[in-house]
Amino acid sequence: MSEAVRVIYIIGAGRSGSTLLDTVLASHPDVVGVGELVNLHSAGWTSNEVCACGKLGTECDFWTRVRTAWQRRVPEATVESYVALQKRIEFFTGLGLMQLARMLRQRISPTAEFQSYLQQTEALYQSIAEVSGKSIIVDSSKHPIRGALLTHLRGIDLRLVHLVRDARAVVWSRKKSLEADQKSGVQFAIKPRSAWYSVAFWAFINVLATIVCLFRRRQSLRMRYEDFVAEPQVQLERLGHVCGLDYSATAQALLTGQPLKVEHPIAGNRMRMKGSVTLKPDWEWRDRLPARDRAACWLCAGWLLLAFGYGRSRVRRQQSASESVSWFASVWGCFARTPAKR
Ligand SMILES: [Zn+2]
Numbered sequence: 001m002s003e004a005v006r007v008i009y010i011i012g013a014g015r016s017g018s019t020l021l022d023t024v025l026a027s028h029p030d031v032v033g034v035g036e037l038v039n040l041h042s043a044g045w046t047s048n049e050v051c052a053c054g055k056l057g058t059e060c061d062f063w064t065r066v067r068t069a070w071q072r073r074v075p076e077a078t079v080e081s082y083v084a085l086q087k088r089i090e091f092f093t094g095l096g097l098m099q100l101a102r103m104l105r106q107r108i109s110p111t112a113e114f115q116s117y118l119q120q121t122e123a124l125y126q127s128i129a130e131v132s133g134k135s136i137i138v139d140s141s142k143h144p145i146r147g148a149l150l151t152h153l154r155g156i157d158l159r160l161v162h163l164v165r166d167a168r169a170v171v172w173s174r175k176k177s178l179e180a181d182q183k184s185g186v187q188f189a190i191k192p193r194s195a196w197y198s199v200a201f202w203a204f205i206n207v208l209a210t211i212v213c214l215f216r217r218r219q220s221l222r223m224r225y226e227d228f229v230a231e232p233q234v235q236l237e238r239l240g241h242v243c244g245l246d247y248s249a250t251a252q253a254l255l256t257g258q259p260l261k262v263e264h265p266i267a268g269n270r271m272r273m274k275g276s277v278t279l280k281p282d283w284e285w286r287d288r289l290p291a292r293d294r295a296a297c298w299l300c301a302g303w304l305l306l307a308f309g310y311g312r313s314r315v316r317r318q319q320s321a322s323e324s325v326s327w328f329a330s331v332w333g334c335f336a337r338t339p340a341k342r
Helices: 018-025 036-043 063-075 081-091 097-108 110-132 142-151 169-173 193-213 225-230 230-245 246-254 269-274 284-288 291-307 314-318 327-332
Strands: 003-012 031-033 136-142 156-164 219-226
Touching: 003 018, 003 110, 003 142, 003 193, 018 031, 018 136, 018 156, 018 230, 036 063, 036 081, 036 136, 036 314, 081 097, 081 110, 097 142, 110 136, 110 142, 142 156, 142 193, 169 193, 169 284, 169 291, 169 327, 193 219, 193 291, 219 225, 219 230, 225 230, 230 246, 269 284
Parallel strands: 003 136, 003 156, 031 136, 156 219
Antiparallel strands: none
């Protein structure tokens, strides 16, 4: 495939609704959604994570053909060597600041190892496009470091969607534990996290994601999950504009409650194992998140919640970021595109 593969990369913190957004974006006939592609080699092809089709990553026909196509493009690479490179270049250690610093340094003077990793990653996207027969790929890995890495790839046409969800909803989601159940898409048991840990991580990742989007200002947007579930038609118009696609048919399907089919995302939220998804708002945290955890959110990341247009009262839920932010958000808005006024 000679033309550049377009990659729509969903960037942001976990538990923000990226699996839902991945499925919605992949409902377009020219698009394939692959879930958290960052985990393909390590989980899908090494640890035998289950694909959304119900088969193991090593047995799914789609991913087996992708692996064959990838190895044909980069015969010197192996799954193991790719994972080893990924650990050195892309995966977080500590706060991830070291990886970010290295990534910036590579812009000036790229090492042979880094260039090899870029080539192998680009080959992966090209292989997915070849096997799926679609020229546009949605990758919902979310990691800001990977987003920064993708800005280095010359052979892909990158679009960034910074997905933000209210920190209080994320904190509530991360307070729940999950038992390991491979068939339902939970590879490992997930322990509950404290509100302080979750909100600090949420703030850190979203700041990094905003910085990465600065490198693709014209090809990126920021979207709040709450706006998406409240008014999918408006948000799909924005997404379609940035991604160069017409999502009017998808908007109609969502508004009439039609389920959207899930194909082969290899990793991500267990929602992907249900075969299809429908748009359903989730406001459980409003009734169940303890007051002390809400206070932790405001103390730790109130400045960022305000910048993203979140208020403390329920009334502000439906307001767009540009209508409800403080002067601080106006400054912030100089660096990241905010939702259009309605
Ligand atoms: Zn599959």
